[in-house]
Amino acid sequence: MSEKILFVDDDSDLLDAMRRNLRGQFELATAGGGRQGLRVLEEQGPFAVVVSDLQMPEMDGVEFLARVKQLYPDTVRLMLTGKANITGAIDAVNRGQIFQFLTKPCSLNAMTASLTQAVRQYQLVTAERELLNTTLKGSILMLVELLSHADAQAFSSGYRIKGLVSRLAGDLGLSPLWLYEVAGLVSQVGCVAIPRDILAKVRNGQPLTPQEAGIYHGHPTIGAQLIRRIPRLEQVAAIIAGQFRDHGDPAGTGEEGDAVIGAEILRAALEYDRLMTQGRTHEEAISQLYRQQSRYNPKVVEALSRQEETPSRRRSILSITFSDLVPGMTAAEDITTVDGTPIIGKGQEITWPVLQELQNYLKYMGIREPIRVWA
Incomplete structure (x- = not known):
């Protein structure tokens, strides 16, 4: 043996x-x-x-x-x-x-x-755990990839959030890391039920009407209900459900510790990602989170402040043609058709299925070049 x-x-x-x-x-x-x-x-x-x-x-x-x-x-x-x-x-x-x-x-x-x-x-x-992890991760990645094809901008943020949440959980000494990583990846799955014009307003920082805000803030509950159907992901569902809760909200006191801190990490990571996507610097984003410490866990924000250089930002940004695009690269900006229709969102990894989809768009609609990627 x-x-x-x-x-x-x-x-x-x-x-x-x-x-x-x-x-x-x-x-x-x-x-x-x-x-x-x-x-x-x-x-x-x-x-x-x-x-x-x-x-x-x-x-x-x-x-x-x-x-x-x-x-x-x-x-x-x-x-x-x-x-x-x-x-x-x-x-x-x-x-x-x-x-x-x-x-x-x-x-x-x-x-x-x-x-x-x-x-x-x-x-x-160990064999049972490896099989479970492989099966779960494969199923989840397939789900997110399918959703990102349906609406690249709405769902590709999960790829960025996944890495950030995982690093924050590691910085805070939490385990198992896969729990927080998966929660970040599928955090926006409930957006499948949200009208696209509402999602567009949220992305662009435009104000929502009270009715629109109510609809949008319902997506964590929808996402949690979907994820809870998958065996072994009950904690992930609880993290997703609490992503809009303010720090210290008594509504979360009934949850287990992993779900509470996981939701607080996810909440801060999502806001940080939103601010960075809108063009804020790391320092500006952290400063804004610190000014709202009643909403965000100070320990999480402190850990977030130490994430000044994410792995994707440390890599080189290349401007390439489609023929140079290979699996393993990450979109540094939205990849669109020649008329500006989003196909793949910023932060999404280029996999073989994604590359095949882009090939089809190239044939029938054309793709705007150069393509900017992290490599």
Whole structure:
């Protein structure tokens, strides 16, 4: 098996025996205590399985495996002890969610069988998560891409928001990042039900009538209802639903913490993107957000102020012809037909399907050149 296993024990003789007896069956690493074990996990990980002694100086097995669970939740955890300590065993199971509890002396056959089961459990968990993530992300990207074809300007902002929200969540130490990234990407999906003339007024900074404002401010609810139909995206739906809530709004106190901070990040990111799209500088946009701190979480705005150079703005802007356009580039401005009809919005990545769509427009309607892209 290629998956790595870490043994943590202050008994050097036991560690030597494990290396000697299990060599060739598993890829092993060892550590003489909990603190060293955490360093090995950080420097040599990921590990499929961690086996820890219960009684160790400085950091016992219960505390160590609880830390492993927190830092590396996919790693399968086994407890090994020479004492029939029922209280310790219960504590270990409750805090560290132990996969199996083994007692010393443990026969080679029993240890091999337990490690094999633990590795299979790790492979099952990681394979299921990878399949879920791949399927979810693929479905979501397809949805957003289809919507962006229907109205490039209305939906392409999701591509810009996705990256900004992800960086803000990372700056604030939030996880999992995919939750916030997906929320940013699909944040405008509810706009599919909003009349285009209202969306155009919002983009151009024109005032809305009370009726128009009511319609427009309903799109987060519509989007959340659509996204909530997708399994595992309930938190994403909650983030989308709260994107127009002011910071500290009691209407959001019933939501879980991830949804509240996610909605606050999304709200600030959307306003920042709107201001930047209208031609404001980074400093001007941040200054305006700071002046409205009753509406925006100050910690989020502070994190946003540190995003002075986004990755797309750091890349070179090229003016090219259609024949030079390749997947992986990002539109630096709207790509339009020769008569000015938007096809692809600013900030949208050029993928193979997008390139094929542009090819069709080039044949039948023509595309305005040069095309400005980030590359």
